[in-house]
Amino acid sequence: EAQVTQNPRYLITVTGKKLTVTCSQNMNHEYMSWYRQDPGLGLRQIYYSMNVEVTDKGDVPEGYKVSRKEKRNFPLILESPSPNQTSLYFCASRDVFEKLFFGSGTQLSVL
């Protein structure tokens, strides 16, 4: 089944403790991206990647890192999480017809 898989689904952590949210797609898509979704602010793009080893900042990249060492994986790294990064995170990949496939989301709480 074609899908974008992100883990974990729920994560509670404390300020300053490094964490990684994994994202993997099995559709051989070149383009992948990360979004955060907050009430009243909608979906905002954090980082995107057009291909292996090619990444670029979205609208809200501060406090996040990404890497794209393989086509299928695009992890999101929070080196020193802060409470304002409490949010619902989505990973997505895009096919050649512009269709975005989203993962099921990661609800992150930073205490």
Next chain:
Amino acid sequence: QKEVEQDPGPLSVPEGAIVSLNCTYSNSAFQYFMWYRQYSRKGPELLMYTYSSGNKEDGRFTAQVDKSSKYISLFIRDSQPSDSATYLCAMRSGAGSYQLTFGKGTKLSVIP
């Protein structure tokens, strides 16, 4: 002025009603327009995609784009309880642009 404006609702309609969801935008460079549907605790899924002014129909859904007015709409005919979700408009500028700008979403409830 925000780039994309979308009424957050919530919008509550009876089953069978025609629903109209709208977005306005300020960036005249936007050329590609999408509507996504997001069920609670799920990722958004693409409903409609269009790049020209006019109407595009897919079953009970019609996407309408008016570039001169910088206004897009999604119409849902014969609405069903299963249409209850948040609807997000999204748009991007031309070839070579990879960034999507999303509206904040309109929450729709269709009451049986």
